[in-house]
Amino acid sequence: METLPVVKPLIQDPTMIFFVVLLIILFAPIVMSKLRIPHIIGMVLAGVLVGQHGLNILERGNSFEVFGQVGLYYIMFLAGLEMDLESVKKNSRRFVTFGLLTCFVPMALTYVMSVTVLGYSQRASFLLGCIMASNTLVAYPIIGRYGLGRNSSVMLSVGSSMISLFMALVMLAGLAGMFSEDSGLTFWLLFILKFAAFCVGSVVIIPRLTRYFLRRYSDAVMQYIFVMAVMFISAALSALIGLEGIFGAFFSGLILNRYIPQVSPLMNRIEFIGNALFIPFFLISVGMLINLRSLTTGPEVWGIMFLIAFFGTFGKALAAYLSALLFRLTKADGHMMFGLTSAHAAGAIAMVMVGKRLMVGPETPLADDNMLNGVVIMILVTCVISTLMTDYASRQIIFSENARPTSDDTGTDDEKIMVCVKYPEIAPQLLELAMLVRNHKMNCDLVALNVVYDGENSNADREQGIQLLEKLQQQASASEVRVQTQVRLATNIANGIKHAFRESGCSEVVMGMHVHTEVTTKFWGEFIQSLYNGLNRQILLMRFAQPLNTLRRIQVAVPSRAEFEPGFHRWLERLCRFAGQLDCRVQFHGRNESMEFIREYINSRHPSVRAEYTFMAHWNELPKLAGTIGDDHLFVVVTARKGTISYKNALDRLPDELTKYFSGTNLMIIFPDQYGETKEDKMSFTEAQHHEENSIYDTLLHWFKKSH
Numbered sequence: 001m002e003t004l005p006v007v008k009p010l011i012q013d014p015t016m017i018f019f020v021v022l023l024i025i026l027f028a029p030i031v032m033s034k035l036r037i038p039h040i041i042g043m044v045l046a047g048v049l050v051g052q053h054g055l056n057i058l059e060r061g062n063s064f065e066v067f068g069q070v071g072l073y074y075i076m077f078l079a080g081l082e083m084d085l086e087s088v089k090k091n092s093r094r095f096v097t098f099g100l101l102t103c104f105v106p107m108a109l110t111y112v113m114s115v116t117v118l119g120y121s122q123r124a125s126f127l128l129g130c131i132m133a134s135n136t137l138v139a140y141p142i143i144g145r146y147g148l149g150r151n152s153s154v155m156l157s158v159g160s161s162m163i164s165l166f167m168a169l170v171m172l173a174g175l176a177g178m179f180s181e182d183s184g185l186t187f188w189l190l191f192i193l194k195f196a197a198f199c200v201g202s203v204v205i206i207p208r209l210t211r212y213f214l215r216r217y218s219d220a221v222m223q224y225i226f227v228m229a230v231m232f233i234s235a236a237l238s239a240l241i242g243l244e245g246i247f248g249a250f251f252s253g254l255i256l257n258r259y260i261p262q263v264s265p266l267m268n269r270i271e272f273i274g275n276a277l278f279i280p281f282f283l284i285s286v287g288m289l290i291n292l293r294s295l296t297t298g299p300e301v302w303g304i305m306f307l308i309a310f311f312g313t314f315g316k317a318l319a320a321y322l323s324a325l326l327f328r329l330t331k332a333d334g335h336m337m338f339g340l341t342s343a344h345a346a347g348a349i350a351m352v353m354v355g356k357r358l359m360v361g362p363e364t365p366l367a368d369d370n371m372l373n374g375v376v377i378m379i380l381v382t383c384v385i386s387t388l389m390t391d392y393a394s395r396q397i398i399f400s401e402n403a404r405p406t407s408d409d410t411g412t413d414d415e416k417i418m419v420c421v422k423y424p425e426i427a428p429q430l431l432e433l434a435m436l437v438r439n440h441k442m443n444c445d446l447v448a449l450n451v452v453y454d455g456e457n458s459n460a461d462r463e464q465g466i467q468l469l470e471k472l473q474q475q476a477s478a479s480e481v482r483v484q485t486q487v488r489l490a491t492n493i494a495n496g497i498k499h500a501f502r503e504s505g506c507s508e509v510v511m512g513m514h515v516h517t518e519v520t521t522k523f524w525g526e527f528i529q530s531l532y533n534g535l536n537r538q539i540l541l542m543r544f545a546q547p548l549n550t551l552r553r554i555q556v557a558v559p560s561r562a563e564f565e566p567g568f569h570r571w572l573e574r575l576c577r578f579a580g581q582l583d584c585r586v587q588f589h590g591r592n593e594s595m596e597f598i599r600e601y602i603n604s605r606h607p608s609v610r611a612e613y614t615f616m617a618h619w620n621e622l623p624k625l626a627g628t629i630g631d632d633h634l635f636v637v638v639t640a641r642k643g644t645i646s647y648k649n650a651l652d653r654l655p656d657e658l659t660k661y662f663s664g665t666n667l668m669i670i671f672p673d674q675y676g677e678t679k680e681d682k683m684s685f686t687e688a689q690h691h692e693e694n695s696i697y698d699t700l701l702h703w704f705k706k707s708h
Helices: 014-034 039-050 062-081 085-090 093-120 120-134 140-146 152-178 185-217 220-240 245-259 265-289 292-297 301-325 332-339 346-357 369-403 427-437 456-477 495-502 525-534 569-580 592-605 621-627 649-661 685-707
Strands: 417-420 446-453 483-490 508-513 537-543 553-555 585-590 610-615 632-637 666-671
Touching: 014 245, 014 265, 014 537, 014 569, 039 062, 039 120, 039 265, 039 332, 039 369, 062 140, 062 152, 062 220, 062 245, 062 265, 062 483, 062 525, 085 553, 093 301, 093 332, 120 301, 120 369, 140 265, 140 369, 140 632, 152 185, 152 332, 152 346, 152 649, 185 220, 185 245, 220 245, 220 265, 265 369, 292 456, 292 621, 301 332, 301 649, 332 369, 332 446, 369 427, 417 427, 427 483, 427 537, 427 569, 446 495, 446 525, 483 495, 495 525, 508 621, 525 537, 553 621, 553 666, 569 585, 585 592, 592 610, 610 621, 621 649, 649 685
Parallel strands: 417 446, 417 508, 446 483, 508 537, 553 585, 553 632, 585 610, 632 666
Antiparallel strands: 537 666
């Protein structure tokens, strides 16, 4: 590279440096939106402008290297967190096929071009081919903005990027090994051993450590720091065994995937901090690497840059559209696959710098200055192409998805979930449960209710209820979920809940299970009986033994003829959403007739849910399931009210059986919708009050006449 005189940057004060970076992060999206250009390009161009190769306002010092590296890790970590692992398992052949194509097609084209046109040696051409075989998910933040993290083409692109990156890094390690004395069989055996130890150790240790930590610590800051620590140690260990740290960051994201639900406050914090600070730092630091002045050194750099960018990008496009054709995907999916896999960033610089260190002669590096300059300019070109194509493909996919109805958007769902809270220990988990089972596409508000007994301590209890609901609002706001709160005074708690339920127009109730301090046959007591007898809508009773995101399996006991109840699809839909968010396996126990209906529903509407179906001949076999319920399982009992189709006398023993056989387990009891609306539901609240007043009047009149 051309040696430039050392000139101090215009701004050197750390406070002002951070201020300028924040201004770029703030105004780049505003300016780019006016020009209808993705804001990621604005970040990169701003880095070019303020960097030492531009106006020399800022120096790409240690702060940019550290924050930029964190941003790159963040992109790969988020990609791993947002992948649908069940879809990955089902489409593993597609991932491998596209990964191999997007790796070796551009590599082969670049290698042949480099040898025949540029006249590079075979080793230098191989290095250039490795650079173009890999790619960086620079445009991935666009996916988060459009909410397409689990789109099939996006997941294919992310998975194939990891495969191509892994292959490129292995080949680069082999190339570097050729220049060392230990380049034989010992080198490869040691590498395979280290790689296997890294993968096995991560898969065994990280899940156990995560479950242990999440069960014992619920503090938001501590959970975030723990997740970041796991990401960085994985990245460091990945670099230690000879792979880039971004592979370890992505791998840790895959492992933590099932412990961080997409709608959880922790996931929201991870995305927010990354998108607000670290990822923009990375994009700006990439721009600061680009030296546009190198284009003035002569036409040779222009030719190298054009050939590298053209053949590498053409190879990525060929692999993407060929894979889309083989997999019978849409044209928009092909655009997405090409857009995400075509960009190169700091990884390309790192690879070419490896070539600069490998000496083929006394003073002749494997990669010369022209190759370095061409690769640096190629980064800018591919970042622009990738960003524009990804943004275009995202909009096309969104338009196509909105054009056809989805299984969740039937237009007839009256979903509005009420969360009844009283005890501060379990209230956050009840709200989390409601957020996991809600329809996120409908984006309906949740209703948080605290009913206070109208007695001597009602004022103090009301203040405590207000404080509790304020904390729940803060928790929900971390996931960008709106919560309507209400504190209600009532002389009868069950009636207070029923009246608030009807006033708010809710569709179902989520509440904690009353825990008795002494052994009693009244498992849920008169309060719950009064509630489910007075409400014909769905009621979810929950007992927590450990955090929801540490559950590994859901076991559901289904009574016979449950499929004929009006609320069958509602509770099944909620369980499918719940299992999908937690990536849990669901095992249903019941009669074959019911299992067929459940299987058909899940296969048609939630094919990614991992469901199993076990025959249970009679409800009397319920106690036998106790031996199969683990500490990290959730046991779900679908029950029924008296007089309904699926009700049976054996359900009368349910409270005793739950107390005797299932104490200490994570437990959910579902009372499904029954027979539509009751007479009370059909009344308006005013009519109900009028009816109550008339009843009181008639009673008093009857008593007066009788007494006289």
